[in-house]
Amino acid sequence: MQTNELVAFVTDKIDDMKARDIVTLDVRGKSSVTNFLVICSGTSTRHAKSIAGYLATEIKKTGMQPLGIEGEASGEWVLLDLGDVVVHVMLEESRNFYQLEKLWGG
Numbered sequence: 508m509q510t511n512e513l514v515a516f517v518t519d520k521i522d523d524m525k526a527r528d529i530v531t532l533d534v535r536g537k538s539s540v541t542n543f544l545v546i547c548s549g550t551s552t553r554h555a556k557s558i559a560g561y562l563a564t565e566i567k568k569t570g571m572q573p574l575g576i577e578g579e580a581s582g583e584w585v586l587l588d589l590g591d592v593v594v595h596v597m598l599e600e601s602r603n604f605y606q607l608e609k610l611w612g613g
Contacts, residue, residue, distance in 0.1 A: 508569060510542055510591040517545050517592055520565045524558045526596065532611050542591045546607055548599050552582030555596045559585035562594060 508516065518529055526547035535542045549555030556579055563573050566589060574588040584601045587594040595607060 508571065513589060513592050514543050514545065516565075516569070517562065517589070517594055520562050521545070521547050521558050521594070521596070524561050525554075526558050527599075528602075530608055532608065534611050537611060541588075541593045544593050544595065544607065544611055546595045546597065546602070548602055549582075549596055550599075552598065555585050555598060556582040559587055559594070559596045562587060562596075 514531055518531060521529060526549065529545065529547045532544040532546070533542070534544055547558065549558050559576065559579065563576060566573055566587075571589070574590055576585070576587050578585040583598050584605075585596040587596075597605070
């Protein structure tokens, strides 16, 4: 799957799970680790875990494997590393505190 297709796939799947405030940031030239960040909010720890779990399951159905999943235990901030795309599923409080959009958006 090409990077742009992967970004579209990710945003579609997390939207299916009613993720809030989905933002895609192009971090090419700013990060040597990934090309895009997709950031969204869940309404509760259970919702955040469900969004991340659903996305991981749907990614695996395409034949891809997440390179890593972090934060599932707490659910306050779940990160899925998909290589060219890193997905952050955060509670609103965590998202406001860390302000990734401001940090990476320029």
